[in-house]
Amino acid sequence: MPELPEVELTRRKLLPLISGERITAFHSAWPRNIIGASRIAMARELPGRAIRSVERRGKVLLVDLSGAPARQFAVHLCMSGRLAVEPAGSVRSPWARAWWTLGNGTELRFIDPRKFGRIWYGDPARLLAHAYLSSLGPDARTIGREAFIRRVAGRRAGIKALLLRQDTIAGIGNILADESLWRARIHPRAIAASLSAKTLGRLHRALLATIAASLRAGGSSLRDWAGPDGARGGFREHHRVYGRAGSHCPRCRCVLKRMIVAGRGTTACSRCQRNR
């Protein structure tokens, strides 16, 4: 499941493979996931433009293109998406939803079995004005302790619901949320306003540590996600709670429980993560 670490790893591996390369063709096999333009406009406007940069905002990759008028595209991998760079003549995955043929004989392919991923395209300013992109909060990987506390302190929502909202902090998904809350010993349903600054500081620290550990391990590959080169991540082996309901808590040996919080499957330890 691509969250911040998987998207960041995708960006890092993508950079040397595609930056500076010229697009020679674009195709979409699932135009419904394109926002802001038609696939016809994309196929007409993209050829001839070079890839200038690949940035990340939360879980979104933002690609800046050369040429006039200015154009960018953005990709959200959602749950099952990944970006692959493969030889242009090779057989495409049956789940390839869009592909950019590049001048160096390779092809950037958006592979997304569940079709939940999205592609935004258009003028840079208009692109960032789209509801999702314009509302993104500060990035989870770089947010400072004070800014983190300011974003959540005093709010009456449950802490996990707040963490998952991309307008609170950008980049957190179900894995990072459950793992960070476990590390910080906070119940997923705890009301944010009931948590002290010290406790929120612990959560901030836990979040950054979880992100760093996931990056180091190459991200979490559950079913579909892999890097542009096909390499899968090993962070799943390091999960303390996510996907481990029924197993023992690594800290207190209690049985981890599964529940629904903010509409998402959630695993937590009822002894370490008390809701007071």
Place this chain on the structure above:
DNA sequence: ATAGTAGCCTGGCGGC
């Protein structure tokens, strides 16, 4: 401001 739910989509799973 916050919570809840339906819908999107399909591979994989459990049940039979």
Place this chain on the structure above:
DNA sequence: TGCCGCCAGGCTACTA
């Protein structure tokens, strides 16, 4: 063995 129905998951749109 094969078929069927259900579910997960991030996000949007909607209601309360």
